[in-house]
Amino acid sequence: MWNFSPWNTGQSDSWLTRIKTTGHRPCRREALDNSAALDQFLASVERRAYRMAIIATSNHEDALDIVQDSMLRLAKRYADRDAEQWGPLFHRIVQSVIRDWYRRAAVRNRFRFFLGQKNQRDQGCETAAEEDPIETHFATAEPEPSAQLQQQQAIRQLDAALHRLPLRQQQVFLLRQWEGLSVRDTAQAIGCGEGSVKTHFSRALKALRTQLQDHWQEYEA
Amino acid sequence: MNKPEDTDRLLKMSKSTLNQAVDGLDDATLWDLRRVRREALLAGKPAVSEKRPAWLLPVGGLATAATVAVLTVSLWLTPPEHDLGTQLPPLEDLALLGDAESLEFYEELDFYLWLDDENEQEAG
Numbered sequence: 574m575w576n577f578s579p580w581n582t583g584q585s586d587s588w589l590t591r592i593k594t595t596g597h598r599p600c601r602r603e604a605l606d607n608s609a610a611l612d613q614f615l616a617s618v619e620r621r622a623y624r625m626a627i628i629a630t631s632n633h634e635d636a637l638d639i640v641q642d643s644m645l646r647l648a649k650r651y652a653d654r655d656a657e658q659w660g661p662l663f664h665r666i667v668q669s670v671i672r673d674w675y676r677r678a679a680v681r682n683r684f685r686f687f688l689g690q691k692n693q694r695d696q697g698c699e700t701a702a703e704e705d706p707i708e709t710h711f712a713t714a715e716p717e718p719s720a721q722l723q724q725q726q727a728i729r730q731l732d733a734a735l736h737r738l739p740l741r742q743q744q745v746f747l748l749r750q751w752e753g754l755s756v757r758d759t760a761q762a763i764g765c766g767e768g769s770v771k772t773h774f775s776r777a778l779k780a781l782r783t784q785l786q787d788h789w790q791e792y793e794a
Numbered sequence: 795m796n797k798p799e800d801t802d803r804l805l806k807m808s809k810s811t812l813n814q815a816v817d818g819l820d821d822a823t824l825w826d827l828r829r830v831r832r833e834a835l836l837a838g839k840p841a842v843s844e845k846r847p848a849w850l851l852p853v854g855g856l857a858t859a860a861t862v863a864v865l866t867v868s869l870w871l872t873p874p875e876h877d878l879g880t881q882l883p884p885l886e887d888l889a890l891l892g893d894a895e896s897l898e899f900y901e902e903l904d905f906y907l908w909l910d911d912e913n914e915q916e917a918g
Contacts, residue, residue, distance in 0.1 A: 637826055778804070
């Protein structure tokens, strides 16, 4: 399996290493500058990270938790790295936190499913299957005439289509197509091989084409 | 939508839609994002002790002990201020007592004064 540790990908240049090699001890001022730079970096990526998280979870609070957890990990472990390394590191962390959330959600859903079946047997009534909030919203949404609302509907459709994709395909599509990462960087960000990235992207594209072609042709017309 | 140009159009539309979604985030969400960022930065700020190398602990202890020792010794050896006034006269007395000739001169001062008077009378 590909080694995911960021310490093996680049030159190790933490402050401690810099002190050992150059003898230069970072002063308080330098540390404050670094903190301000990290704040600026996080402010520049937080909205896109939130959108990725909301597509994965379709829940505002869960998405915020994912963004905060990712920021916290970056600040705690990699704040002393060079600013150029923060981007790739943050991508990895966000995708990793989303995967963790998926695992926990899967366990939760299995538990709920088990309890649901038990309740059905006990009460002898029919209960609705697990509902996807994005799909539910999309199914019940009223037609919206204005261009702005039409745009919002397109966003919801894309969110729903991306949400239906398997997690790997969803991550690969967003990182490759939206973030513009190379195949190699995407593979590093989600911890898989480059061949898998190409396969996931191709499958994601095919699925999105199937799901969106009818809706989006209407907008183009 | 199976032609390459259709795929290209789908990719472009999906990208622009995702960008529009980011640009259109509401104020409440943006406020929430700012809040979680501040909290993450505060919580993620490493404590000073975490960054301090381990070898500094004994060095710091020794430095503190040395400082305390120097202060204690200097305070011990420095005489209190109210003794300074009483110490100076004895030192002057010692200097006078050490000068034996001067002391004899002062003891026979009356004789020298009488001698001077006698000399003046004889001269006059």
